[in-house]
Amino acid sequence: MQFDALALNCLVQETAARALPGRIQKIVMPDPRSLVLELYGRGQRHWLRITGWGPECGLYLTEIRPRRGEGPNQPFLELLRKYADGAGASALYLPDPDERVVCLALAHREHGDQTLLCELTGRNGNLFLLGDGNHILGSLRRVPPGTTRDLRPRQPYQPLPPRDMCSPLECPVPRLEAALQVQAGAPGWRALTATVAGMGPMQAREIVFRTSGRADVAAGELDGPALAGAIRDLWQPVLTGEWSPSSIGDNGGVTTCAPYPIRHLPGAKPEPELTPLLSRLQPPDPYAxxxxxxxxxxxxxxxxxxxxxxxxxxxxxxxxxxxxxxxxxxxxxxxxxxxxxxxxxxxxxxxxxxxxxxxxxxxxxxxxxxxxxxxxxxxxxxxxxxxxxxxxxxxxxxxxxxxxxxxxxxxxxxxxxxxxxxxxxxxxxxQVRKSRPKVPPPARGPRRFRHGQFIILVGRNARQNDQVTFAKGSPKDLWLHARDHPGSHVVIQSGGRNVPRETLDGAARLAAYHSGLRGENRARVMVAERRHVRKPARARPGQVTIRKGKARTVVVDAVEPDWQEAGGPGVSAPE
The missing domain is CATH 1.10.287 (Helix Hairpins)
Structure with missing residues (x-):
């Protein structure tokens, strides 16, 4: 999904309806570009994720609880914790619907009113905390002097310079036709992104498709009045609040979504809200x-x-x-x-x-x-x-x-x-500071599966590979590992019994899935009796040699096999 101005209008309205008015309970910075505000509003806890710059620049509510990042806190995070932690959040709005600038109005009992202003303009984006008189208290990215705008601390905030583009809510037909004539040989969607404010490539292709029935039409072939009408219709929910989001995906996943019905791509289906789709589209890694x-x-x-x-x-x-x-x-x-x-x-x-x-x-x-x-x-x-x-x-x-x-x-x-x-x-x-606020609990033991009468152990990392192979595996058990690739050691606790082909194939697929071959179509997996597996002198954890074994070709599963979990002392079930 592209965070253009239309998508931001939809997300801002949905966020305000869900979480505002509210109070900021916690502020974390999962990575140097992102900020997550824990809001308590309307009787529920919400997490507002704001990515200030880069390809994922945007703002939305996420269902995944954030985790703090690595290293020392950044100055902007310390500034926000001083002025915004515990503050009330009363409004979230776009000063100009055409621009990708979002403001969060804050009120602190001790420090008064502030505004968290988010310029979500891609690689040049930034986040600012504004105090009295819109003076800058601090910013996520330091802006050096000598740039077009003076955005240093204690200076009044200067808005983005105006652009010579037409508003999508008005979209005068003569100006649109003149722009199409000047760029007659260019793709129609590219002419729209250069002429109409707040429009991304996907939105422009959708408008061209609704006007001409094709998304790759040249600008000179488009009809100006029909194009202006399609633009105004697509942007009408900004004024009415009646959004009609849609998504494209399969198997419960989402490959793309938009705040409007997608017609230029096949397989689109309507959705009640846009916000929940973003967690399915690009679920943020809490430990990124x-x-x-x-x-x-x-x-x-x-x-x-x-x-x-x-x-x-x-x-x-x-x-x-x-x-x-x-x-x-x-x-x-x-x-x-x-x-x-x-x-x-x-x-x-x-x-x-x-x-x-x-x-x-x-x-x-x-x-x-x-x-x-x-x-x-x-x-x-x-x-x-x-x-x-x-x-x-x-x-x-x-x-x-x-x-x-x-x-x-x-x-x-x-x-x-x-x-x-x-x-x-x-x-x-x-380079990470030695003192951490919390000591994480011990890592879980190896994965443990049951297939028929057999228990199958899968190591989670190099250290557990040694544990699975030499501590839990007996000499007569079967040992499996992806050939010539890093991966988990897999042990079938057979004790010398004959292992059915179905169980052996399933264990081989487990070894391929938990290896560097995940995502490939097929994989070669080594199968050997545990007694033929040796650990060389001075070898690193998980490194072994095989004296005698056979290679088996299996299909690599897209997801982990859904086998019955088998709990045990010190061993956890699969995720």
């Missing part, structure tokens, strides 16, 4: 900032490990290089009396190649240096392959941590990824 910081740290660790791996590969000597150099040194000592003055190269009788003579060195000195270099190459031939194996294990482990991060469902699982990352020492020191 935590996940983003960990993803950045893992990415930097992967980059460093990749550089070290390339450097180690360059340091790896060629096979036989040390022996060849030693043989050349021996021939140099044996033939030193045949070397003439000014000679630059010594031919050797065997196939070890000629020896380049170093000026200023005697044959004995050069031979000693060659023997020393040969010993160094021998040590490198032993140490560098071992170092490469260690770096490859680190690379694979970081890939596993990245998968654990993407599949983590709650804060304890995210904290488990953080602890595993910091224990490796690969990501450096964390």
């Amino acid at each position: 900032e935590v996940r983003r910081n960990l993803r950045t740290r893992i990415g930097k660790a992967q980059t460093r490990t990749g550089r070290r791996l390339k450097g180690a590969a360059r340091d790896l000597p060629e096979p036989g290089a040390a022996e060849r150099l030693r043989t050349q040194a021996q021939w140099l000592l044996a033939l030193q009396h045949s070397i003439e003055a000014g000679q630059t190269e010594l031919e050797t009788p065997d196939d070890c190649g000629p020896v380049a003579l170093v000026p200023g060195r005697t044959p004995v000195q050069q031979a000693e240096a060659m023997f020393k270099r040969a010993r160094k190459l021998e040590r490198a031939a032993e140490a560098v392959p071992r170092r490469i194996r260690e770096l490859e294990r680190d690379r694979d482990y970081l890939a596993q941590l990245l998968l654990d991060l993407e599949q983590a469902a709650d804060r304890p699982e995210l904290e488990a990824v953080r602890e595993d990352l910091e224990q490796t020492g690969l990501a450096g020191r964390s």
